[in-house]
Amino acid sequence: MRNTVCCLAALLATLCSTAAHATSWELKPGSDNRLEFTATFEQTPVTGVFKDFRVRFDFDPQKPDSNRLNVSIRTSSADMANPDINQAIAGKDWFDFVRYPEAVFDAKEILDAPGAAGYRARGTLQLKGHRQPLVLPFSWKPEERRMEGEFVTHRSIFDIGTGEWKSSNAVGDAVTVKFRIQLRELP
Template sequence: MTRLACLTLLLASAALAPAFAADWKMDPAASRLDFAATFEGTPAPGVFKNFEVRLDFDPERPADGRLEVRIGVASADMANADINKAIAGPEWFDFARHPQAEFRTTEIRRVQGNSYLARGTLSLKGVHQAVEVPFSWSGAADGASMQGEFIVKRLPFGIGTGEWAATNVIGLDVTIKFRIRLRKAS
């Protein structure tokens, strides 16, 4: 009788224990990471072609979640060969010394419905800054998607220094937009 009671208690405890967040991996072909600066008030869009997203996330338990984004900074493309050459240099992204940027969460929380907020640290060009990334989540049995938009101030990261530091030519704010398609990791 004691063994049966212990077994029943063990099974009941397992059923009530918090589940681990689902493990998600990005589908690169169906995902985008765009950025837009402004040049004399006109949008100057670009895209990062090489990035990776890893997400441990259960929309019902967002506080247990973890998000990590790695960006191959040298994959930045602003659709203009001269601009692409310039942004590779030390006044901009400095591809040679800082080939990768990274975002890691410290917290994910639900804001309302399918809207969430990821707080974490963005590491770019050797600088680490706290940022907040709002996103929406849409899940299904075969996969999920997350999308959002946020603003980063470029100068604290040393992006656009020297003659480019004046914000009347290149705006201070850079808008980051993302649309990520995810599948459950095996």
């Protein structure tokens, strides 16, 4: 009887350690992935999307020091559903696609968060040559392989909208970023 209990305990420990092992995830191609940003123009919300971005998520709830979230975005994939606006945001006053082709969020600290968010990724957002600390709240549903989140930043911090657009009178300073992505486990 004692041997049976010991064997069951060993088997259970092995199964638990296997289920909690570090897992690496990446964006699942062809999924309904969405990374959108919403600003205001004359106090009316205007939404755009980034169509080309990559995600790498390393997560082990038992080893928080090994967790990481990295998101890289091709800035020229920004689409605001209007050819004139798309042409304008490519220029130096806005994203400056030529000089700054990529934006990167890199977090090496994933923390439990109270409430529905589930987690917070503490890292740095690099955009248009500026680096700013950012805490990104997100939910992670491993059984669905889905990550969702939302945060607010300010375009002025990154010199997005300079020159005649620097003032927040016409284009508001606050920008809401939302994402809903499907991931796949890396081998």
